[in-house]
Amino acid sequence: MRIALGLGNPGARYTSTRHNIGFMAVDHLAARRGVDWQHREDAVAEVAEVELGGQEVMLVKPQTFMNNSGRTAAALCARWEVKPQDVLVVFDDFLLDFGRLRFRRGGSDGGHNGLASVLEGLNTQDVPRLRMGIGSPPEGEEIIDYVLDSFSLEDEVGDLLEHCEKALENYYAEGVEAAMNIFNGS
Secondary structure, three states: OEEEEEOOOOOHHHOOEHHHHHHHHHHHHHHHOOOOOEEEHHHOEEEEEEEEOOEEEEEEEEOOOHHHHHHHHHHHHHHHOOOHHHEEEEEEEOOOOOOOEEEEOOOOOOOOHHHHHHHHHHOOOOOOEEEEEOOOOOOOOOHHHHHOOEOOOOOOHHHHHHHHHHHHHHHHHHOHHHHHHHHEOO
16 A cells, blocks of 8 residues: 655635645545545545555545644554555645646655654655645745635646646656656656
8 A cells, every 4th residue: 555645734715725736636636536535533634545557545635734744644654554655745845836746755844844744753754755836926925825825827737737647647657766757847
């Protein structure tokens, strides 16, 4: 079992915000495969099982707020005996241009509090991740206001989600190195 952990905040108020692109990505995968979400009280999460790249993958949306996502990651890894290296964290990055993707094998949290929580919960930095570019805030706009705002009409979110789906199919079929070579910077 592998886990694709989309980061976001629960609740209707956050559904279409830039900060929730991780939720949008796993929602897109579940919808395309006709899979329903199930609530897991023990992990404070919604989960859906799918096949990606020939692998059995549990899509996960923590129902804690983003900065407490490590609680969900730790609970699911313990329950399903999943190694941290088999968890792929999918999340927003305002330092990447809108629509860009970047896989990493591991490393620091890069200042992203949701990722920091996951790394702390799993007690390692060796957790693969997919950063999804949401673009930078306009000059003078606070970062927190920007990421908690909805995408603009000109942002082609559907195209980004399609691109992410292809990237995740490749990641699960070929591994992180192949995905990095093909999708980093695309």
